[in-house]
Amino acid sequence: MAEDDKTGGSPCCGPQGGRGDSAARRVDSGTRPQALSALAVKHQEVLIPAGTFSMGDAYGEGYPADGEVPVHEVRLDSFRMDTTAVTNKMFAAFIAASGYQTEAELYGSSAVFHLLVDTAKEDILGLAAGAPWWVNIRGADWAHPGGRNTSSETVPDHPVVHVSHNDALAYCQWTGRRLPTEAEWEYAARGGLAGRRYAWGNELHGLAGQHLCNIWQGQFPVSNTSEDGYLGTAPVRSFAPNAFGLYEVSGNVWEWCSDWFDPAYYGHSPEANPPGPRKGTTRIMRGGSYLCHSSYCSRYRVAARSSNTSDSSSGNCGFRTVSVSAS
Ligand SMILES: [Ca+2]
Secondary structure (H helix, E strand, O other): OOHHHHOOOOOOOOOOOOOOOOOOOOOOOOOOOOOHHHHHOOOOEEEEOOEEEEEOOOOOOOOHHHOOOOOEEEEEOOEEEEOOOOEHHHHHHHHHHHOOOOHHHHHOEEEEEHHHOOOOHHHEEEEEOOEEEEEEEEOOEOOEEOEOOOOHHHOOOOEOOOOOHHHHHHHHHHHOEEOOOHHHHHHHHHOOOOOOOOOOOOOOEOOOOOEOOEOOOEEOOOEEOOOOOOOOOOOOOOOOOOOOOOOOOOEOOEEEEEEEOOOOHHHOOOOEOOOOOOOOOOEEEEOOOOOOEOOOEOOOOOOOOEEEOOOOOEOOEEOOOEEOOOO
């Protein structure tokens, strides 16, 4: 395990951008009617029943700086959640109808994992400090996930990536939906299984040794044997859903939640429908990604937390949404 990760840093989860605040404000609703959204983007969702659960890491396996403890009781109202992360096809419909420009497009670059870069040499702008497997690539964005020589049109059913928290909020604004709170996300991801390590139980692999999520196999970050079938993102619904019918809540891509991150929050959060801290500097991400490996970052555990600045984007973070109306 690298020192950064022992101390709670998360350079495998995504490099921090720090590009400055540029809140979602670029939805061009003047020329493209909002009504298009209902036709262009279909959200398959399931009802997550109201209930109470124990939130947090019951195994003492989390990184102290992540604040996965204390385990505490949380009570939630019911809500309806996307069964999958928002896909490239869904996001493309949003872009086409709204004219929105993502932050990666505005800034002209985004972070691509080094083994997934496919672009001209002059587009390689630099390596992330302390995490040289993250390469800042000119022209990398949601439509070009590995750089200019790649296109999300070839992988329409993969989760959209290179979307910042601000971009996710813009998508939610346009579709009339919202991001889940962190508590909603963990409750939904647990699928009704109490106190388990993963979304499906306590063992990483199935009884026959099969892979149950898209993470890293091999030596991070240089050699990925891709035994689970995927070096980068997998199509949504590649692995079995959890008991609530949610696909890929572990691995594949990180998912933005609405909460600010505060490692001390679990110690004083309200029991009912916790909304997250009132303020912060980074936003919660959940679920881990195709870069997670037990030797380095086991944040595919269902209690695991990470965060990044609101304007950061990378090739391993996307989001799923929930309905704004109650069940
Ligand atoms: Ca994989």
